[in-house]
Amino acid sequence: MWLDSASMPAFPALDGDTTADVCVIGAGIAGLTTAYMLLREGKTVLVIDSAGIGAGETGRSTAHMFPPDERFSELERGFGTVKAALVADSYRRATDCVESIIRVEQIDCEFERLDGYLFNPHGQWNAVLESEYAVTSRFGLDVRRLERVPGLQFDTGPCLRFARQAQFHPLKYLAGLARAIITLGGTIHDHTRALDVGGDAVTQTVRCKQGAITAGAVVIATNVPFIDRFVKHGMQQSYRSYVLGLRVPKDALPRALLWDTGKPYYYVRLASARPDANYELLVVGGQDHQDPASPPAQQRYDEIEAWARARFPLAGQVDYAWSGRVMEPGDGIALLGRNPLDEGNVFIITGDSGNGMTHCTAGAILVTDQILGRTNRWSELYSPDREPFHGGTQLRFGTGP
Numbered sequence: 001m002w003l004d005s006a007s008m009p010a011f012p013a014l015d016g017d018t019t020a021d022v023c024v025i026g027a028g029i030a031g032l033t034t035a036y037m038l039l040r041e042g043k044t045v046l047v048i049d050s051a052g053i054g055a056g057e058t059g060r061s062t063a064h065m066f067p068p069d070e071r072f073s074e075l076e077r078g079f080g081t082v083k084a085a086l087v088a089d090s091y092r093r094a095t096d097c098v099e100s101i102i103r104v105e106q107i108d109c110e111f112e113r114l115d116g117y118l119f120n121p122h123g124q125w126n127a128v129l130e131s132e133y134a135v136t137s138r139f140g141l142d143v144r145r146l147e148r149v150p151g152l153q154f155d156t157g158p159c160l161r162f163a164r165q166a167q168f169h170p171l172k173y174l175a176g177l178a179r180a181i182i183t184l185g186g187t188i189h190d191h192t193r194a195l196d197v198g199g200d201a202v203t204q205t206v207r208c209k210q211g212a213i214t215a216g217a218v219v220i221a222t223n224v225p226f227i228d229r230f231v232k233h234g235m236q237q238s239y240r241s242y243v244l245g246l247r248v249p250k251d252a253l254p255r256a257l258l259w260d261t262g263k264p265y266y267y268v269r270l271a272s273a274r275p276d277a278n279y280e281l282l283v284v285g286g287q288d289h290q291d292p293a294s295p296p297a298q299q300r301y302d303e304i305e306a307w308a309r310a311r312f313p314l315a316g317q318v319d320y321a322w323s324g325r326v327m328e329p330g331d332g333i334a335l336l337g338r339n340p341l342d343e344g345n346v347f348i349i350t351g352d353s354g355n356g357m358t359h360c361t362a363g364a365i366l367v368t369d370q371i372l373g374r375t376n377r378w379s380e381l382y383s384p385d386r387e388p389f390h391g392g393t394q395l396r397f398g399t400g401p
């Protein structure tokens, strides 16, 4: 869907050995945001991607920025109030950061601030809404209880409204980031797969078929770590999420984000169709399931379509259907920072769950600080070195059944 309305810059593959202060592996939102931030701090940065910009999950994302899938109340229960409040702080800063980069670099990527609504699919106020409301109010989020989501044909029942969430076109954003990286003197190589990373506390070497990259630090931003050593065993599991894009008449639906407390849950946003179209796209996702998925994908798409048509009778033909991989951290918090199984100069950004736009941006902020030797108060919270079990609680995986 995004590829139909974005033009992605392409770059030549690596051609021989080279050096940089930092080598970033992966040109999704995590890698490109990190590269951009480090360049702004005066580092020399080289980005490689085995395919091209946005070829991974960022191109499959529905790209809205909203509260954690895991819910603040769950995070408070598992990690305590101080850390859950830090998550809220990181979410706020990450969303502001994306907005600020878009403004500074004048990236035309349909970014908009809009309200997000969480509701119970059974139409009643429930314990999840109640505890989420209590915790987020305490954390100072702009959250309100409403009788229903306004402006929809179907009655959602009581809901929470989170003000000033965000959505954007993920590939247009990446294309803009890539242009800014080149303007700042960075280098990007498509079709360059990292095969291995090795070295010591001073220098790391990224080995590729086309040559070796020697760098003072390496950032693994490949979503799925491509070497076991890049993440401690048992910290995350792979899920799959499914999405449809259905035509709806322009301006017929309120501009809002929706998601529910169901299991499996559904999420909804609007997106522009091609500029000449007289309709827009209702993007409906969900049916998250542990990889490898079963039953077959078509059944998941059918379920999503039935769910969407029951609630949005205006919806017309399905133009797009796709799925992608979501890395679910067992304790609900992304894995961002120094890789404990390496020297101190190898960093990872993974375990994004369904909040990758936010987590990857927070990861870029955090890793940039760590590479520059600055303290960051999220370091311990997101540390990939934390224990895979928290407070004696068994890891809980995913939102799916």
Ligand SMILES: Cc1cc2nc3c(=O)[nH]c(=O)nc-3n(C[C@H](O)[C@H](O)[C@H](O)COP(=O)(O)OP(=O)(O)OC[C@H]3O[C@@H](n4cnc5c(N)ncnc54)[C@H](O)[C@@H]3O)c2cc1C
Residues within 6 Å of the ligand: 025, 026, 027, 028, 029, 030, 031, 048, 049, 050, 051, 052, 053, 054, 055, 056, 057, 058, 059, 060, 061, 062, 063, 064, 065, 066, 192, 193, 194, 195, 221, 222, 223, 224, 226, 241, 242, 243, 285, 322, 323, 324, 325, 326, 349, 350, 352, 353, 354, 355, 356, 357, 358, 359, 360
């Ligand atoms: C269907 C779906 C809907 C989603 N919706 C949302 C949403 O609404 N909001 C939200 O916040 N998040 C959402 N997410 C999650 C989000 O999209 C991801 O967490 C995020 O895009 C991950 O970004 P990334 O940069 O870490 O990885 P990617 O975008 O996957 O980028 C990794 C890159 O690394 C490259 N690579 C891999 N291995 C190598 C190697 N060995 N050498 C070189 N390059 C390599 C790949 O080619 C790829 O381009 C969704 C995900 C899915 C699948």
